[in-house]
Amino acid sequence: MATAATILHADLDAFYASVEQLLDPSLRGRPIAVGGGVVLAASYEAKAFGVRGGMPGRHARQLCPQLTFVGGHFKDYQRLGDAAIKVIGDFTPLVERISIDEAFADVAGCTHLFGTPAEIAKTIRQRVRMEIGLGISVGVARTKHLAKIASQVAKPDGLVVVDPDTELEFLHRLPVELMWGVGPVTKAQLAEIGVLTIGHLAKTPGWSLERLLGPAAGEKLAALAWNRDPREIKSHRRAGSAGAQSAIGRKPAEERVIRPTLLHLADRIATRLRAKSRPGRTVTVRVRFADLSSVTRSVTLDAPISATMILAEIAEELVRAILADHPDQKTISLLAISVSHLEEHWDLELELPLELQDEARRPGTRIGMARWAADCAVDKIRDRFGWDAIGYGPAALGISRSVPDEFRKLAEKDL
DNA sequence: TCTGGGGTCCTAGGACCC
DNA sequence: TCTGGGGTCCTAGGACCC
Numbered sequence: 001m002a003t004a005a006t007i008l009h010a011d012l013d014a015f016y017a018s019v020e021q022l023l024d025p026s027l028r029g030r031p032i033a034v035g036g037g038v039v040l041a042a043s044y045e046a047k048a049f050g051v052r053g054g055m056p057g058r059h060a061r062q063l064c065p066q067l068t069f070v071g072g073h074f075k076d077y078q079r080l081g082d083a084a085i086k087v088i089g090d091f092t093p094l095v096e097r098i099s100i101d102e103a104f105a106d107v108a109g110c111t112h113l114f115g116t117p118a119e120i121a122k123t124i125r126q127r128v129r130m131e132i133g134l135g136i137s138v139g140v141a142r143t144k145h146l147a148k149i150a151s152q153v154a155k156p157d158g159l160v161v162v163d164p165d166t167e168l169e170f171l172h173r174l175p176v177e178l179m180w181g182v183g184p185v186t187k188a189q190l191a192e193i194g195v196l197t198i199g200h201l202a203k204t205p206g207w208s209l210e211r212l213l214g215p216a217a218g219e220k221l222a223a224l225a226w227n228r229d230p231r232e233i234k235s236h237r238r239a240g241s242a243g244a245q246s247a248i249g250r251k252p253a254e255e256r257v258i259r260p261t262l263l264h265l266a267d268r269i270a271t272r273l274r275a276k277s278r279p280g281r282t283v284t285v286r287v288r289f290a291d292l293s294s295v296t297r298s299v300t301l302d303a304p305i306s307a308t309m310i311l312a313e314i315a316e317e318l319v320r321a322i323l324a325d326h327p328d329q330k331t332i333s334l335l336a337i338s339v340s341h342l343e344e345h346w347d348l349e350l351e352l353p354l355e356l357q358d359e360a361r362r363p364g365t366r367i368g369m370a371r372w373a374a375d376c377a378v379d380k381i382r383d384r385f386g387w388d389a390i391g392y393g394p395a396a397l398g399i400s401r402s403v404p405d406e407f408r409k410l411a412e413k414d415l
Numbered sequence: 416t417c418t419g420g421g422g423t424c425c426t427a428g429g430a431c432c433c
Numbered sequence: 434t435c436t437g438g439g440g441t442c443c444t445a446g447g448a449c450c451c
Contacts, residue, residue, distance in 0.1 A: 295446090
């Protein structure tokens with residue numbers, strides 16, 4: 001006897017583009033794209049022409065000459081995304097938000113109050129449509145993996161409920177690329193051994209998959225193909241790393257380019273780390289060259305850091321080391337910094353070991369109490385007067401941002 | 416036209432320890 | 434001189450997700 005299908009996956013349809021059409025009725029029914037230089041999101045009308053997120057704006061215009069580009073109402077994205085997820089939260093506290101426009105929920109404990117999972121899903125869709133004005137697709141199934149697939153099948157603006165008694169019939173006729181974890185590379189590898197559907201994957205021997213994809217991926221895909229997905233709803237997820245990157249076009253690999261860019265990235269990251277008292281021990285940088293090849297370098301420190309200048313200096317040392325190892329590469333196209341090994345909660349003054357506290361009080365050291373105090377002052381001024389009031393912003397540093405910082409914030413996960 | 420930005424997880428080799 | 438196995442951490446790279 002199979003357990004009941006109580007997992008919901010809800011996904012707002014073409015989210016950013018739908019918000020723009022909601023705010024400006026003249027855009028409804030028309031192919032629009034959010035963004036400019038690069039397409040951040042496309043409406044269904046634009047998708048019909050082949051326009052996709054991440055695509056260069058020029059390419060999108062070639063595919064769809066009547067495409068309208070609209071500016072981003074970032075505040076509204078956050079507000080309306082939050083409102084939609086909150087509707088789900090009215091039914092159960094077991095909500096796991098995946099991104100601004102997507103969430104899982106387990107309604108096993110609230111069916112006595114609100115009806116069957118299918119009825120709850122229907123109500124959620126109606127309420128999001130009526131109260132917020134957006135379409136949201138929902139999948140209902142016994143596992144997260146299958147619920148997610150169901151919501152993809154339901155799009156746009158639909159509901160698919162997968163009965164546990166017929167779930168394998170539903171799953172096995174679908175193409176492998178609908179599975180979680182199967183991207184372009186894995187799809188191509190599977191195609192080489194003739195596996196195109198999830199049903200075919202399910203019947204492929206385990207050793208064959210593990211030889212092709214490695215032990216972990218092979219085992220995982222085999223399990224998912226039989227709808228064995230052990231993952232539970234986790235309502236409070238914290239990020240394990242925090243990073244930032246900036247595509248800078250094509251610039252010479254020189255200090256006048258690198259330093260201000262790294263400082264701005266370090267500022268964005270370190271401010272977040274300090275705000276949540278989550279300094280980190282491992283710093284990773286990535287340099288992408290003009291030919292789009294990229295190299296990473298990382299270092300793990302003895303003590304966690306969250307000071308802007310310290311992070312910027314370490315990042316610069318790592319970038320220098322990369323450039324020294326690649327003397328032929330004279331042009332860079334992207335710089336990235338990421339901090340991982342984050343502490344759960346770190347009170348600098350209370351928990352810093354004694355020997356490090358001594359070091360911290362000496363000026364000019366890495367721990368740098370003086371710099372820590374300076375960061376605190378900057379954080380406070382920004383809390384009162386806004387981000388751009390002070391600090392190492394792009395304007396102050398004379399660098400351009402390809403994507404507005406407000407848009408970047410939408411993708412940040414909770415630390 | 417060579418394509419943005421924030422994340423997670425896995426692999427594989429090497430250092431080091433027991 | 435040669436021999437075995439297990440575990441953890443670090444680093445670099447890559448696939449994948451939204």
